[in-house]
Amino acid sequence: MLKGNTAIITGGSRGIGAAIALKLASLGADIVLLDIGNEDKAAEVREKAEKEFGVKTGYYSCNVADFEQTKAVAARIGKEFQNVTVLINNAGITRDGLILTMNEAQFDDVISVNLKGAFNMIKHCSRMFMKNKCGRIVNISSVSGLSGNAGQANYSASKAGLVGLTKTVAREFASKNITCNAIAPGFIATDMTADITAENNPLAAAIPLGRPGSPEDIAGAAAFLVTAPYVTGVVLRVDGGLGM
């Protein structure tokens, strides 16, 4: 289904990003993983994708918050991989704290990685998508960005910002066969949420479907959005009903 296409997945070496990378590889896409410096973890994902699905893979260490680094990496990927048409903006961090105690660096760091990082990648990949006459962008937002979450002013703002970015990119590039959609996951079992349980967090206990999501739950939604040419500007909640 995606054979002959290359997908870039930021934060693709572990958690949700790794599951999305493997799902897209299973559909035939060559995959390029980007993260700060988790080359060993990335190697495991790459080996699995190459062995099980026979696709080409790549890894680049890159801080998505850095405008110049993302520019250079996007250019390299364009030279080293064929027909880059998919971008999954998944890299994200948390620096939680109530506003009364949150400092400036906590706020700035989260906005820089989660929101500016997506802008940087979209900015530097969009000409490549136009040249390839196709683009499928998926931004990983969060239910925190839709409903807010006490202790996550920085994170919620970054994820709400991604919703606005998604809809604007969808409008600006619609005429170029470039779609842009967002996924808003609820609680997904990864390193990021390792400390959260139904026992210590009332929101986790309130999931209507009665379980945290898996990275594969998000990967399935990402694969849908990447292969749905008539869907753009959508924010898809994948949260077990949490955000209803």
Ligand code: NAP
């Ligand atoms: P995770 O396990 O903590 O993985 C985060 C990934 O992002 C890692 O690969 C990390 O790279 C990468 N990353 C962090 N900062 C980066 C930077 N500056 N530049 C490049 N890569 C960077 O997180 P996850 O749970 O899979 O979450 C993935 C996405 O889903 C995030 O955007 C998160 O906000 C969102 N989300 C998660 C949940 C959840 O419940 N887990 C819910 C809603 C939304 P390194 O390995 O090099 O550190």
